[in-house]
Amino acid sequence: MNRVIDLRSDTVTRPSPGMRDAMHRAEVGDDLMREDPTVRALEEASAEAMGKEDGLFVPSGTMANVVALLTHCQRGDEALAGSESHILHHEGMGAVVLGGLFVRSVQNDALGRIDPVEVQARLRPAWPRTAVVCLENTQNRCGGAAIPASDMRAVADVAHAAGAQVHVDGARIFNAAISLETDVRTLVVSADTVGFCFSKGLGAPVGSVLTGSREFIERAWFNRRLLGGSMRQSGVLAAAALWALEHNVERLAEDHANARRLAAAVAEMPHVEMDPAGTDSNLVFFTLNGVDGNDFRARLRDEGVLCSGTAPERIRMACHLDVTAQDIDAAIDKIARVLEAMPAAS
Template sequence: MTLIDLRSDTVTLPSPAMREAMSHAALGDDVYGEDPTVNQLEAFAADLVGKEAALLVPSGTMGNLSALLSHAGRGQRVICGDECHIYYYEAGGASALGGLIYQTLPTEPDGSLPLELVRQALQPVHDVHTSEAGVLCLENTHNRCGGTALTPAYLAEAHALARAAGVPLHLDGARIFNAAIALNLPVQTLTQHVDTVQFCLSKGLAAPIGSLLAGPAPFIARARRVRKLLGGGMRQAGIIAAAGMVALTSMIERLAEDHANARLLASGLAELPGVQLDLSRVQTNIVRFELSNKALPVSTFVANLRTHGVLMGSMSGTFIRAVTHYGIERPAIEHTLEVVQKVLAE
């Protein structure tokens, strides 16, 4: 049985062009700064998102953690959403390894944080009893909100608040190129409103491994030291970087196909009895829905899909998530809808 794997866009396999580039990559020792392919990728990525410098890291989690530890000191606050990936899915690394304190704000359905609450959280501290704000974090697109995209206008307002308070704004842009494609904007229109940004090569862009952290050159120099502390210093990492170059030069525009397939899937699901889905929240490649029949456990529904060759994931025990990506074509979406209808009928 051929599986249709919609659990995440992290399950993508490298394209033939990536495999070819990896096999012929020029290599060196990246810890010494001597891997030419890594150096090429970092310079290209920094320019792409409008930043001075960039750093290749093994994962988005390490990229975000390197950013937080480079921006803030022990006892300072990481101001972020209560539904954000940094808080929800990154093992509390900023607290465990950096002595930082998470201050969570309520996340709006579109993935934004209420700006008045952001302003209050950023206020300078004049009381010795209160910890200082260290860094403000946003997420674009927002995973747990269903792949929603923050607009340039919102990012500009949040950035203005952070600048006024003297606090850096870090963006978890794991899927920032999905946001740019969905909004039909150059990615720099979004990244210009943040001080630093992390983005993944290994999700919709289909590289096998790697993320990039971009920002001012002095910041990236600090982050390079933190990456080493975290065990992320790699040697002949040009093999990874070669696939990353293909991802950034040939896989961004095709994200629109994933968005179209997600819309097709969401529209079909919304027509099925037993499915609750807000189509306005389906903006990129993530489809998040609930079951009307609360007597049917999500775990059972997902297990039954698997028996028919379709893989989806559950979120918080009540939501199901399906993510379209490279390798998933329209016929797979049409078959998935048939399987969901069959499982609901069963």
């Protein structure tokens, strides 16, 4: 049986032997009683990495965003988020449903940025009050675009001037920092809160940390409880995340190199529309023209290559630590073979 090359997401990675060993050895306690030393170590290390005062371990990136919005906003408040953001498209509007708040959208451009002038026009001082502006980095649906610190700062400045806070959905913030060749703290310095995931490119099985001021995290602690996100001997999970922080950050550059090579090759293939220069990080997006997207995915799956996408013809391939450079070579050959054999869409 040929090896399956799973490019659907960077969430499909399995914990490595070193990570499993760290989980096995983890010192644990009841985290709801604030007695798990490994969770506490992870929260402190995460806060330090982001240059914030404190952190809160949560089960998922979605919960990091929902807790952040519930903590930033009162009922009746407004949040602003990019039109292509994960918060708007993929979180079931949890913060809206649970928090009695409203999320308004601001257009993301092709490079994933939002325009500070447009943000300024939407900010409202009262009734409804815009409590928080959300940025995403990397910007998943915009090709995994890495948003430079200067663009984040420009939006943060107008938000802060109007009395609003800034939250960064940094599910893949280390990918952004590595792509931009900048320190992650510098990248998020203008943000009040940052959530980031261990379960994506960093290769841990579960978990995200929300970081911010000590006062904010204390209030967030109650919202995590409200959502049922408080855990008990979660040091077993935190140990995996700590191991990832130590061993799997720098190697994200390998995923980016694989993604660039995949993008450059796919861009030359028939029926593909894409600008390979738009591949900033580990995600490769392209649009199929003149062939059926579902048929393409099925044929590629039969060849042992899995992909995902945001629409039938909009294909996404994610490079990650369980995909080697040789896997990418094999995937390129198979994608080319499938595309050459595809019948024209009727």
